[in-house]
Amino acid sequence: MALLNKSYFMNPKRLLLFSVLVLFHFFSTAQTPVHVWEMQELTLTAANSYKNPYLEVKVWVELSGPGFNKRVYGFWDGGNIFKVRVVADKPGAWSWKSGSNTNDPGISGKSGTFNAIEWTDQQKEENPLRRGFIRASASKHALIHADSTPYFAIGDTWYGMSASRYKWYDDDKERPIGPDAGFKDYVRLRKSQGFNWINVIAAFPNWKTDDKPWQLRME
Structure with a gap:
C-alpha cells in the first residue's frame, strides 16, 4: 500500500472517506466475543x-x-x-x-x-445454566455444574411432549393452562413453580391414534 502524504488529508472529503474506510475495516474484521x-x-x-x-x-x-x-x-x-x-x-x-x-x-x-x-457472577445468578453442563459429582450421589456448583434437580415428566397435547405456537403470547395452552405456557408454569428440568420421550407417542385405550393395565 502506498504511503499517503500529509497533503492528501488536507482535503476534507478525502479525510472523511479515509475515516469511513478505516471504520468499515475495523467493524468488518472485529469479532464479537x-x-x-x-x-x-x-x-x-x-x-x-x-x-x-x-x-x-x-x-x-x-x-x-x-x-x-x-x-x-x-x-x-x-x-x-x-x-x-x-x-x-x-x-x-x-x-x-x-x-x-x-x-x-x-x-x-x-x-x-x-x-x-467468562460470564459475570451476576449473569450466572440470572441463569444458572451459564455455570456449565450438569454432571455427576465425584461421589456419584449428586449433580453439579461444570464449575462444581451443586445442582438440585426439581423436575416433571412430560412423556407426551411431542404429541398434539402440547401445542406449539410460534408467538410468545401467554395462554391460560387448559385446552388452548401450548408448550411454552407449560414451561412458564413449571418455571414459576421452581422446576428446572422436564423428562421427555424423544419419539412420537401413538396415544389415541391406534384405536387402543390410552389407559394401560399391567396384569
Whole structure:
C-alpha cells in the first residue's frame, strides 16, 4: 500500500472517506466475543447433491481450544444445509475445521475462530445454566455444574411432549393452562413453580391414534 502524504488529508472529503474506510475495516474484521457454555451454531452448505443426505453424509468439525481438542459431529438440516453445534468450556481462543466422509468441498475444509469470555457472577445468578453442563459429582450421589456448583434437580415428566397435547405456537403470547395452552405456557408454569428440568420421550407417542385405550393395565 502506498504511503499517503500529509497533503492528501488536507482535503476534507478525502479525510472523511479515509475515516469511513478505516471504520468499515475495523467493524468488518472485529469479532464479537462469545461466552463459555454458549452454543455456537456453524452452518455448512453442501456443494454436491445427495439422494439421502441423512444416511449418506457425516459431517463434523475438529474443535480446538484451551485444553480441548475433539471431533464434534453435526447433522443434516434439510436441503443442502448441514449444521454443527459447539460450545467453549473455557475462556480463550478457539478454532474449528470442518470435514465429512464425502469430502464435499462445501462442507469439508471450512474453518473459523472465535474468542470465548467468562460470564459475570451476576449473569450466572440470572441463569444458572451459564455455570456449565450438569454432571455427576465425584461421589456419584449428586449433580453439579461444570464449575462444581451443586445442582438440585426439581423436575416433571412430560412423556407426551411431542404429541398434539402440547401445542406449539410460534408467538410468545401467554395462554391460560387448559385446552388452548401450548408448550411454552407449560414451561412458564413449571418455571414459576421452581422446576428446572422436564423428562421427555424423544419419539412420537401413538396415544389415541391406534384405536387402543390410552389407559394401560399391567396384569
